[in-house]
Amino acid sequence: MHLRKSMLLFVLPLSMSAFAKMQALPKTAPAPKDNPMTKEKIELGKMLFFDPRLSKDGTISCNSCHNVMFHGGDGRPVGVGVHGQRGGRGSPTVWNSAFNSTQFWDGRAATLEDQAKGPLINDVEMGMGTHEFVIDRLKQIPGYVSAFKKAFPKDKDFITIDTMAKAIASYERTLITPNSPFDKYIQGNKKAMSPQAVKGMKLVEEIGCTSCHSGVNFSGEEKMGVGNFQPFPQIPGSKYDKLYDLLSDPGRYEVTKKVEDKNHWRVPTWRNVAINAPYFHNGKVVTLDEAVRVMAKTQLDMDLNDTQVQDIVAFLNALTGEFPVQTMPRLPNTANTTVTPEK
Amino acid sequence: MHLRKSMLLFVLPLSMSAFAKMQALPKTAPAPKDNPMTKEKIELGKMLFFDPRLSKDGTISCNSCHNVMFHGGDGRPVGVGVHGQRGGRGSPTVWNSAFNSTQFWDGRAATLEDQAKGPLINDVEMGMGTHEFVIDRLKQIPGYVSAFKKAFPKDKDFITIDTMAKAIASYERTLITPNSPFDKYIQGNKKAMSPQAVKGMKLVEEIGCTSCHSGVNFSGEEKMGVGNFQPFPQIPGSKYDKLYDLLSDPGRYEVTKKVEDKNHWRVPTWRNVAINAPYFHNGKVVTLDEAVRVMAKTQLDMDLNDTQVQDIVAFLNALTGEFPVQTMPRLPNTANTTVTPEK
Numbered sequence: 032m033h034l035r036k037s038m039l040l041f042v043l044p045l046s047m048s049a050f051a052k053m054q055a056l057p058k059t060a061p062a063p064k065d066n067p068m069t070k071e072k073i074e075l076g077k078m079l080f081f082d083p084r085l086s087k088d089g090t091i092s093c094n095s096c097h098n099v100m101f102h103g104g105d106g107r108p109v110g111v112g113v114h115g116q117r118g119g120r121g122s123p124t125v126w127n128s129a130f131n132s133t134q135f136w137d138g139r140a141a142t143l144e145d146q147a148k149g150p151l152i153n154d155v156e157m158g159m160g161t162h163e164f165v166i167d168r169l170k171q172i173p174g175y176v177s178a179f180k181k182a183f184p185k186d187k188d189f190i191t192i193d194t195m196a197k198a199i200a201s202y203e204r205t206l207i208t209p210n211s212p213f214d215k216y217i218q219g220n221k222k223a224m225s226p227q228a229v230k231g232m233k234l235v236e237e238i239g240c241t242s243c244h245s246g247v248n249f250s251g252e253e254k255m256g257v258g259n260f261q262p263f264p265q266i267p268g269s270k271y272d273k274l275y276d277l278l279s280d281p282g283r284y285e286v287t288k289k290v291e292d293k294n295h296w297r298v299p300t301w302r303n304v305a306i307n308a309p310y311f312h313n314g315k316v317v318t319l320d321e322a323v324r325v326m327a328k329t330q331l332d333m334d335l336n337d338t339q340v341q342d343i344v345a346f347l348n349a350l351t352g353e354f355p356v357q358t359m360p361r362l363p364n365t366a367n368t369t370v371t372p373e374k
Numbered sequence: 375m376h377l378r379k380s381m382l383l384f385v386l387p388l389s390m391s392a393f394a395k396m397q398a399l400p401k402t403a404p405a406p407k408d409n410p411m412t413k414e415k416i417e418l419g420k421m422l423f424f425d426p427r428l429s430k431d432g433t434i435s436c437n438s439c440h441n442v443m444f445h446g447g448d449g450r451p452v453g454v455g456v457h458g459q460r461g462g463r464g465s466p467t468v469w470n471s472a473f474n475s476t477q478f479w480d481g482r483a484a485t486l487e488d489q490a491k492g493p494l495i496n497d498v499e500m501g502m503g504t505h506e507f508v509i510d511r512l513k514q515i516p517g518y519v520s521a522f523k524k525a526f527p528k529d530k531d532f533i534t535i536d537t538m539a540k541a542i543a544s545y546e547r548t549l550i551t552p553n554s555p556f557d558k559y560i561q562g563n564k565k566a567m568s569p570q571a572v573k574g575m576k577l578v579e580e581i582g583c584t585s586c587h588s589g590v591n592f593s594g595e596e597k598m599g600v601g602n603f604q605p606f607p608q609i610p611g612s613k614y615d616k617l618y619d620l621l622s623d624p625g626r627y628e629v630t631k632k633v634e635d636k637n638h639w640r641v642p643t644w645r646n647v648a649i650n651a652p653y654f655h656n657g658k659v660v661t662l663d664e665a666v667r668v669m670a671k672t673q674l675d676m677d678l679n680d681t682q683v684q685d686i687v688a689f690l691n692a693l694t695g696e697f698p699v700q701t702m703p704r705l706p707n708t709a710n711t712t713v714t715p716e717k
Binding site: 081083084088089090095098099100101102105106107108111113114115116305306308309314317318319320344348351354356357358359360361362364365366367368369370371372 | 424426427431432433438441442443444445448449450451454456457458459648649651652657660661662663687691694697699700701702703704705707708709710711712713714715
C-alpha cells in the first residue's frame with residue numbers, strides 16, 4: 032500500500048502543470064462565519080496569547096512555545112510546559128497557521144478556535160485543569176472583563192472558553208508573513224529568487240514533494256477543516272526510521288484509533304521552514320539539508336545527491352517571509368493582589 | 375540597635391520637609407559614563423532581553439521573570455527558571471529599575487550591567503553554565519553578530535559578556551513609567567490624586583516610611599551604586615516573622631557574610647507596587663493592604679488601623695504609572711539549523 036502510493040508519484044507526468052499552480056501567500060486569512068475578525072477581538076487575543084497567567088503557575092503563555100517574536104515556534108525539539116515538563120512533539124509555528132489544513136501535528140483540532148482550547152488544560156503544557164478554572168481566573172482580572180465585553184458586545188455570557196478561543200484565533204489569523212522571495216517571484220519578479228532556488232522549486236515539483244506540500248502554505252490548505260494527512264514514513268524501512276525514531280509516535284492514530292492512521296501526520300507548512308529548526312514532529316533532525324534527505328528517502332524512496340539537496344534547501348530558504356512589526360500587548364493587572372500566588 | 379533605629383523615626387519632627395522633597399519620576403534614566411545610550415544598543419538589548427536562547431534549553435528569557443508586557447515582574451512568589459526550578463526570591467520589576475540604588479534583592483550587583491550577567495549562569499535561572507557558553511551561542515546567530523557590530527562599532531571584540539550586559543542595561547534604562555497620578559499631583563495638578571491618596575501620602579511621611587522609601591523611585595536612589603539597605607524585619611518578634619517566614623533568608627548577609635547584614639535587604643521601589651503582587655523577597659504576602667500592615671509593624675512597630683491602611687494603599691495605587699507602548703523585537707534566526715537542539 033505504502034509502496035504503491037509512492038510509485039504513483041513517479042508515474043505522474045513531469046509537466047509544469049502543478050508548478051503553475053503555486054501561489055503567493057494571501058495577505059489576509061479566511062475566518063469562520065461565526066468568528067469574523069474585529070480589532071477588539073484581535074487586541075484581546077493578543078493579550079491572551081502573551082499572558083502566562085493562562086497557565087497554572089503563571090509561567091507559560093501561548094507565546095512560550097509559539098514565539099511570535101521568533102519564527103513562531105520555540106527552536107526546541109519538543110514543547111516545554113509548566114514545571115519544566117517536556118511534551119512529546121515539537122511546537123508548530125503560529126505564523127501562517129491560519130492556512131493550515133487542520134491544527135496540531137495529528138490534526139486533532141479542525142480550527143484555530145479548537146486548537147486554542149487544548150494546551151490550556153493539558154497537564155504537561157499549561158496545566159490549568161479545567162476550562163472553568165481558566166475562565167474563573169480571567170474573571171478576576173478587571174482588564175479582561177472589560178476587554179471581553181468590548182470584543183463580544185452581543186454575547187450575554189461574554190467570558191467563556193469559546194469567546195476566549197475566538198479572540199486568540201482572531202489574533203493568530205493576523206500572523207501572516209508575506210513577501211518571501213518566492214512570493215515576489217511567483218508574482219512576476221523573476222529576479223527575486225536565485226537560480227539555485229528556482230532549480231529547487233522545479234525539483235520539488237518534479238520529484239513529487241508538492242503533491243502533499245501544496246497550496247499557498249505548502250501544507251494542503253485546500254483540505255482545510257478536513258485535514259491533509261499523510262504517512263510519515265510513507266515507505267518504512269530506511270535507516271532513518273531508527274536513526275530519528277520515526278515510528279514510535281503513531282501520530283494521527285492517537286486521535287482516530289484506526290490502524291490505517293498509524294504514523295500519519297498533518298502535512299506541515301514549508302513557509303519559514305528554513306528558520307524553524309529542529310524538524311519533524313519529534314524535532315530529532317537539526318538541519319534542513321538532513322530533513323530534505325530524510326523526506327526524499329522516506330516519502331519518495333529517493334536518494335538525493337548533494338546538489339539536489341542544496342537546490343531544494345535554497346528554494347525552502349526562499350520561502351522565508353516578512354514578519355510584520357507588532358506592538359506588545361499590555362497585560363491587564365490585578366490591583367493590590369495576584370492571581371498566581373502558589374505553585 | 376534595631377529598636378533604637380526605629381525609635382529615631384518617631385523623634386523626627388513631623389514636618390512636611392521630607393514630603394516637600396517628593397519628586398516626579400524623570401523621563402530618562404542616568405547611564406554610566408562608559409555605557410551611553412544609543413539606539414543600536416537599545417534595540418540589541420531588547421532582542422537579547424526577549425530571547426529564550428539565552429537559557430540552556432531555550433525556555434527562559436529575561437522577560438520570563440521580568441515581564442515587560444506585565445508589571446515588569448512575573449506575579450509569582452518566586453522566579454522560575456529552566457526545568458521548572460523555583461528560585462528562592464521573587465523577581466523584582468524591571469520597570470524603573472534604572473533608578474534602584476543597587477540591583478537584586480540583596481544588592482549583589484551595583485549596576486544594571488552587573489545584574490544582567492548573573493541569571494544567565496545561575497543553575498536555577500537560565501542555566502547557561504558559563505559566560506563563554508553564552509557568547510559562543512550568540513556567535514552562532516548571524517543576526518546577533520551584525521547587531522553587536524552595529525551597537526559596538528569601536529570594540530574590536532564586540533561580542534563579549536560585557537557588551538551584552540551593556541546592551542541589555544541600555545534597553546532596561548528605557549523602561550520608565552512616568553505620569554502616575556502622584557507624578558501629575560507633585561507637578562501641580564492637585565486633582566490628579568484622590569483626597570484619600572493625598573491622606574496616604576502625608577501618612578507615609580508622618581510615620582516614617584519615606585525615610586527609607588525615598589527619592590524619585592521611593593527606593594533611595596540617592597544611594598545609587600552604594601545601596602540603600604535596611605533590616606527587614608527592623609523589629610523582630612512580631613507574629614509576621616513566622617507567618618510570612620521573614621527570617622529564614624538572611625538577605626544581604628549572603629553577599630557580605632557580615633553578621634550586621636543579616637536580614638538586611640535593598641529597599642524596593644513603590645512605583646507600580648499596587649500592581650506588582652505578591653510582596654516581599656519571598657512573595658509570601660499576596661495583598662497590598664497586608665503588605666502595608668506587615669511593614670508598619672515590622673519596621674515601625676505600629677499597628678495601623680484600617681483607615682490608615684486604606685489611605686496608604688490609595689497612595690501606593692497613585693504610584694502606578696503609564697507603561698509606554700513598545701514594539702516587539704524580532705529575534706534573529708539561525709538559517710537551516712537550531713542552537714537549542716537538546717534538553
